Each structure stands twice: as structure tokens, then as C-alpha cells.
Amino acid sequence: MKPIYLDHAASTPVHLEVAEVMMKIMTEQLGNASSVHAFGRSAKKIINGARDAISSYLGCSPDEWVFTGGGTESDNLALFGAAHSRKGGHIITTAIEHHAVLHACEELEKEGYSITYLPVDQTGRVALKDLEAALRDDTFLISVMFANNEVGTVQPIEEIGRLAREKGILFHVDAVQALGSIPISLSSLPVDYMSFTAHKINGPQGIGGLYVRRGAPLHPRLYGGSQERGRRAGTENLAGAAGFAKAVELAAKGRAVRNEESLALRNRLLERLDQGIGQDSYKINGNAEHGLTHITNISFPGVRTDVMLMNLDMEGIAASSGSACTSGSLEISHVLRAMNLADDQLSSAIRFSTGLGNTSEEMEHVARKIETIFNRLRIKG
Ligand SMILES: Cc1ncc(COP(=O)(O)O)c(C=O)c1O
Structure with a gap:
């Protein structure tokens, strides 16, 4: 069987239609979107076309969109941009x-801002009462x-936003993992x-x-030209912007089918695991009711994360220990730690994330390989 990629939460394969759009621009379009000549004007048209398309899918106005x-x-732009406006x-x-948010907050703390890190429950969800209790007179931003990205838990964004509005506090949402799975109407x-x-x-x-x-206030992070209405200097990424717009279009049109498919893939994996190693041998980390269907984080107590990942890799199966940034090291994920999971759950968690190209046969194959690895290592251990 060819290698199986189950790390779509880290990065996804580029859709053929996206690549085609980008290839056309990279080979046929030249010029800088800031130039006033015909080449520049047509480059500008591409950027603004992409901006129009993305804003229309997300329900915002084109001038509210900044390419980064x-x-x-x-x-970083949202957090520093809001903070440095005061x-x-x-x-x-x-x-x-x-x-990207946590380390930015640490930097802001060094600059003298004070930060509260809200706890989450065992499914990774924030409680509104904790947010309310953390509010202070000088709270100006909630993020x-x-x-x-590690367990797929979805937060009560609308409720938090309403509270923020009521109190006159700015609200930033990192929707990197939600885009394409949850309908977003800005x-x-x-x-x-x-x-x-x-x-x-x-x-x-x-x-x-x-x-x-x-x-909303936004102090720029980059200084240079006046691109993106002075909010993000630098020559625009033409092919990237057009590719992004195509990807948003495809994601919006295919969302319902994709969510159904990823749920079916997850169910297939879990059914086969139940048959193979039994339900008592693993634990799912995340929120069953409020969760992304394409991210399934599973602990296999008794088999360490790095050992399982290495064995899966040898079988041609790519999964992850959580976020890509922490998967190079063997640190326990800050997300799972915040969820207060048992030690053997923390040290044995694997993130499987599905997407374009994955099949039900692959999930069966993966479950079979997990069973073999699990039985071999548990007997040895
Ligand atoms: C929730 C979340 N925020 C931010 C990022 C960073 O995005 P990028 O890789 O485009 O810098 C990621 C990527 O893993 C993510 O999952």
C-alpha cells in the first residue's frame, strides 16, 4: 500500500484546481501589483479578485481582509496590532x-501587558463562567x-463574542483549523x-x-509600502492569494460532503480498533459533541507517543503527536496537559487527521497496523 498521510491538521495537499490557478498566474502574469503600468494593474486585479472572492465567502467586506x-x-498581527494601538x-x-498566540502573548507580557490563560475542561472546552471571572476593568482583548488543532474541540465563539461586545472588549479568533469545516459568516x-x-x-x-x-484598531507590524491599506507592507503574493481564493471556494462548496466523509473515516477507524484491540485499550481525547470531524486524537495507554509514531512511520503511516511545532520534540503537548488528562493518556496520545485523498480502506489498514504495533509493544512492555 502506498504511504498513508493522516496529518492534514499539520498541512494539506494542494488541490489540483488550486495548483492550476497558481500555475497560470506564475507562468503568465508578471509585474508588481503596486506598479501603475498595465502589468501592475492586471496584477492588482488578481489580488483584488482574490480578496473579493474570499470576503464574499466569509461574509465580510473586501476592505476588512488583510493578506498575510x-x-x-x-x-501576531491581530494580537500585537490590537495591543500596540494602546x-x-x-x-x-x-x-x-x-x-502563534501563546508565544505572542508571552512577548506582550514582557512588554508589560498582563495576560490571563483560561483553563479548559477535560474535553478541551473553555467555560464562559471562567471567562467572566477573568474580566478586569482594563481587559481590552480576548483571543x-x-x-x-490537536484535539479538534470547538469553542463557544458566538457566546464569547457576545460577552466581549457587551463589555466593549475586542475579540480575536484563530480560525485556522475551523476554516473549511465550520461555516463562518463574519x-x-x-x-x-x-x-x-x-x-x-x-x-x-x-x-x-x-x-x-x-x-477595529490595528497597529501594523511591518513597515514599508502601503499595501493592504497600510496594514501589511510588502509585495503581494499573487499566485498565493489566487490559490487561497480557489481553495476557499472549493472548501465552501464541498464542506457538507467533506464533513460527512471525514466522520465516516473516523468511524471506520474506531470500529476497526474496537474489533482489533478493543474499546478499553484506547481513549479518545476531545469533545464528542463540539469537535471537528477530521481530527481524532487517541491515547493508547501503555505505548508511548514517540514509539507509536515511529512504528507507524515505519509502516508508511504519517500521524502526529499534536501540533507540528512540538512533534519534533518529545514534550507533552500543552493542550493535553491543560485538559488535565491522566499521565498514561498524556504520554500515549496520537493525532490522526484526515482529508483529501484518504479512503476507508486506508483507515482499515491503519487500524490493522495499530493493532499489530500495540500488541507487539504491549507484550514486550
Ligand atoms: C490553530 C492554528 N493556528 C495557527 C497556525 C499557524 O498557521 P501557519 O502554519 O499558516 O503559520 C496553525 C498551524 O498549525 C494552527 O493549527
């Missing part, structure tokens, strides 16, 4: 955010991710900033976007 170099940059103050975020969501990236939805790597509600 990806999800990390979008998160002096000092209090930010509330959660203990399970992506490092909560839409859906978690015209009705009470959100001020929302981060996105293309490579999680079969678009290219290195391009993302930040929604900035009209009127």
Missing part, C-alpha cells in the same frame, strides 16, 4: 491556543481559537479579528489572511 504570510502572521492593559486567552459573528491560513484547506503554504472588522 499565513496563520502565524495573522495571529498602552498596557489586560488580555484574556486560553491555555490551549496555538503557539480564543475557534477549533483546536457579517453576523461578533468578532473583531479572525486569523486564517490557506494550507489547511488544500491551498498553498505561506499565505493567510486576517479579517479586521471595520473600525
Whole structure:
């Protein structure tokens, strides 16, 4: 069997239609979108066409969309952009955010801002009462991710947003993992900033976007030209923007079918695991009711994460220990730790994330291989 890629939460394959759009631009379009000549004007048209298409799918106005170099940059732009529009103050975020948010918050803390990291329950969900209890007179920003990249848990974004609005507090949402799985309508969501990236939805790597509600403060991070209305200097990534727009279009049109398919793939994996190693041999980490269907985080107590991953890799199966940034090291994930899981659950968690190209036969094959590895290592151990 050919190698099986179950790490779509880390990055997805580029859709053929996206690659075609990009190839055409890379081979046929030249010029800088800031130039006034005909080449520049046609480049500008491509950027603005992509902006129009993405904003229309997300329900915002084109001037509320800022192209960035990806999800990390979008998160940083939102947090520093809001914080640097004022002096000092209090930010509330959660203990399970992506490092793009957590490490940005650590930097802001060094600059004198104070940060509260909200706890989550054992399924990775934030409680509104904890958020309310953390509010202070000087709280100016709340940053909560839409859906978690390691366990797939979806947060009560609308409720948090309503509370933020009521209190006059800015609200940033990292929607990097939610895009393509959860319908997003920015015209009705009470959100001020929302981060996105293309490579999680079969678009290219290195391009993302930040929604900035009209009127929300945003101090720029990059200085240079006046691209993106002065909010993000630098020559635009033409092919990337057009590829991103195509990926958003495909993701929006195919969402319902894709969610059904990923649920079926997950169910197949779990059914086969039940038959093979039995339900008592593994634990699912995440929220069954509020969760992304394509991310399934499973602990196999008794078999260490790195050992399982290495054995799967030798069988040609790519899974992950959580976020790509922590998978190179053997550190226990900050997300699972915040969920307060038992030690043997923490040290044996594997993230399987499905997407374009995965089949039911692959899931059966993966379950069989897990069974072999599990039985071999458990007997040895
Ligand atoms: C929730 C979340 N936020 C931000 C990022 C960073 O996005 P990018 O890889 O485009 O910088 C990721 C990527 O793994 C993510 O999962």
C-alpha cells in the first residue's frame, strides 16, 4: 500500500484546481501589483479578485481582509496590532491556543501587558463562567481559537463574542483549523479579528489572511509600502492569494460532503480498533459533541507517543503527536496537559487527521497496523 498521510491538521495537499490557478498566474502574469503600468494593474486585479472572492465567502467586506504570510502572521498581527494601538492593559486567552498566540502573548507580557490563560475542561472546552471571572476593568482583548488543532474541540465563539461586545472588549479568533469545516459568516459573528491560513484547506503554504472588522484598531507590524491599506507592507503574493481564493471556494462548496466523509473515516477507524484491540485499550481525547470531524486524537495507554509514531512511520503511516511545532520534540503537548488528562493518556496520545485523498480502506489498514504495533509493544512492555 502506498504511504498513508493522516496529518492534514499539520498541512494539506494542494488541490489540483488550486495548483492550476497558481500555475497560470506564475507562468503568465508578471509585474508588481503596486506598479501603475498595465502589468501592475492586471496584477492588482488578481489580488483584488482574490480578496473579493474570499470576503464574499466569509461574509465580510473586501476592505476588512488583510493578506498575510499565513496563520502565524495573522495571529501576531491581530494580537500585537490590537495591543500596540494602546498602552498596557489586560488580555484574556486560553491555555490551549496555538503557539502563534501563546508565544505572542508571552512577548506582550514582557512588554508589560498582563495576560490571563483560561483553563479548559477535560474535553478541551473553555467555560464562559471562567471567562467572566477573568474580566478586569482594563481587559481590552480576548483571543480564543475557534477549533483546536490537536484535539479538534470547538469553542463557544458566538457566546464569547457576545460577552466581549457587551463589555466593549475586542475579540480575536484563530480560525485556522475551523476554516473549511465550520461555516463562518463574519457579517453576523461578533468578532473583531479572525486569523486564517490557506494550507489547511488544500491551498498553498505561506499565505493567510486576517479579517479586521471595520473600525477595529490595528497597529501594523511591518513597515514599508502601503499595501493592504497600510496594514501589511510588502509585495503581494499573487499566485498565493489566487490559490487561497480557489481553495476557499472549493472548501465552501464541498464542506457538507467533506464533513460527512471525514466522520465516516473516523468511524471506520474506531470500529476497526474496537474489533482489533478493543474499546478499553484506547481513549479518545476531545469533545464528542463540539469537535471537528477530521481530527481524532487517541491515547493508547501503555505505548508511548514517540514509539507509536515511529512504528507507524515505519509502516508508511504519517500521524502526529499534536501540533507540528512540538512533534519534533518529545514534550507533552500543552493542550493535553491543560485538559488535565491522566499521565498514561498524556504520554500515549496520537493525532490522526484526515482529508483529501484518504479512503476507508486506508483507515482499515491503519487500524490493522495499530493493532499489530500495540500488541507487539504491549507484550514486550
Ligand atoms: C490553530 C492554528 N493556528 C495557527 C497556525 C499557524 O498557521 P501557519 O502554519 O499558516 O503559520 C496553525 C498551524 O498549525 C494552527 O493549527
